[in-house]
Amino acid sequence: METKPRCGTGTGWTLVRLGLLGVAALLMVVGISRGEVAIVLKKAVNLCLECIGLG
Amino acid sequence: MKISQKLKRKAIQIAAFGLNNCHVGNFFQKGGAKLYTGPWKQFCAPGLNCYSCPAAGLSCPIGALQSVTGSMKMDVSFYVVGFLLAVGVLLGRFVCGFLCPFGLIQELLAKIPLPKKKWRLPPFAKYIKYGVLVVFVLLMPVVVTNVVGMGDPAFCQYICPSGTLLGGIPLISTHPELQQTIGWLFSWKMFLLIAILIGSVLVYRFFCKTLCPLGAIYGILNKVSFYRLTVDEQKCIHCGKCAQVCGMDVNPVKHPQSMECIRCGECAAACPVGAIRIGFGVFRGKDAPAQTANTGCTGRCASCKTCARKNL
Numbered sequence: 001m002e003t004k005p006r007c008g009t010g011t012g013w014t015l016v017r018l019g020l021l022g023v024a025a026l027l028m029v030v031g032i033s034r035g036e037v038a039i040v041l042k043k044a045v046n047l048c049l050e051c052i053g054l055g
Numbered sequence: 056m057k058i059s060q061k062l063k064r065k066a067i068q069i070a071a072f073g074l075n076n077c078h079v080g081n082f083f084q085k086g087g088a089k090l091y092t093g094p095w096k097q098f099c100a101p102g103l104n105c106y107s108c109p110a111a112g113l114s115c116p117i118g119a120l121q122s123v124t125g126s127m128k129m130d131v132s133f134y135v136v137g138f139l140l141a142v143g144v145l146l147g148r149f150v151c152g153f154l155c156p157f158g159l160i161q162e163l164l165a166k167i168p169l170p171k172k173k174w175r176l177p178p179f180a181k182y183i184k185y186g187v188l189v190v191f192v193l194l195m196p197v198v199v200t201n202v203v204g205m206g207d208p209a210f211c212q213y214i215c216p217s218g219t220l221l222g223g224i225p226l227i228s229t230h231p232e233l234q235q236t237i238g239w240l241f242s243w244k245m246f247l248l249i250a251i252l253i254g255s256v257l258v259y260r261f262f263c264k265t266l267c268p269l270g271a272i273y274g275i276l277n278k279v280s281f282y283r284l285t286v287d288e289q290k291c292i293h294c295g296k297c298a299q300v301c302g303m304d305v306n307p308v309k310h311p312q313s314m315e316c317i318r319c320g321e322c323a324a325a326c327p328v329g330a331i332r333i334g335f336g337v338f339r340g341k342d343a344p345a346q347t348a349n350t351g352c353t354g355r356c357a358s359c360k361t362c363a364r365k366n367l
Contacts, residue, residue, distance in 0.1 A: 051215065
């Protein structure tokens with residue numbers, strides 16, 4: 001039986017994945033530079049009333 | 056002694072649960088349970104784990120996403136989207152199968168021995184989580200805002216069972232002042248939590264299959280993730296054992312990169328001819344026994360019943 005090439009296994013796909021990783025890194029850098037980390041931290045260290053069903 | 060795949064996975068799941076919730080002492084503080092307030096909470100955990108759980112050491116990515124998009128200044132969170140994209144491209148739903156604390160809770164619930172037949176969800180149920188992701192996580196915090204332009208984290212508020220179980224119950228039970236503020240919302244969340252927990256006893260990973268927005272994101276990225284499932288079609292004897300053992304109702308031979316596959320590895324462990332591999336990279340098939348070309352039989356009986364079907 002001949003093996004069909006599986007979708008997502010070629011070099012092209014590896015490049016797509018690496019490209020997506022690059023985009024992810026870029027997004028994180030943009031987010032950090034906009035001060036999003038401080039918003040996340042502020043929300044996470046204070047009691048989130050919505051999360052526990054009181055908000 | 057060879058450690059089974061199941062045991063290895065369980066050990067990793069328990070370790071991940073412990074790392075996500077390492078501040079256990081916060082449950083027993085004077086004056087009631089308190090949250091960890093250190094700098095690690097600026098980082099997101101890969102799995103669903105409420106940051107209002109007193110033991111939580113990291114932020115929940117779904118909660119973090121909503122908190123940024125619901126803030127006054129921003130309608131999109133590059134930081135959290137970037138984080139989810141990176142984790143999803145690297146690991147896909149491996150996170151669900153190995154690293155998610157709420158996934159472990161559901162798996163333990165599914166072990167409760169009830170006299171049950173195998174419950175199956177209707178096919179449309181797996182699509183509900185994509186609706187939850189779009190409506191409750193992406194749209195409502197941005198669209199439904201108050202007078203100063205702030206939106207509530209709608210998924211956390213109305214649905215998230217992790218928040219109720221790991222945050223709500225321990226905090227409310229140790230803080231009498233919070234008990235006085237209980238209203239319809241808490242009753243709704245308790246009702247939903249109980250329904251999800253019962254669902255998880257009857258159906259393997261009920262919440263992951265139907266409602267989890269994080270599973271929806273990683274499911275989409277399963278298609279392109281580095282960590283993937285590969286089937287060697289030359290070795291596969293189509294015995295169907297992999298599909299039989301799959302708790303997520305996936306047929307790995309037909310859909311190796313299925314959006315439902317949590318990469319638990321049960322199929323690879325069950326394959327009698329070693330045709331399934333899960334990991335980074337492509338299948339090489341070095342250590343798998345080769346089948347005989349015409350019959351599909353390896354010569355080492357693995358009870359796959361191929362011979363019975365083919366009258367060999």
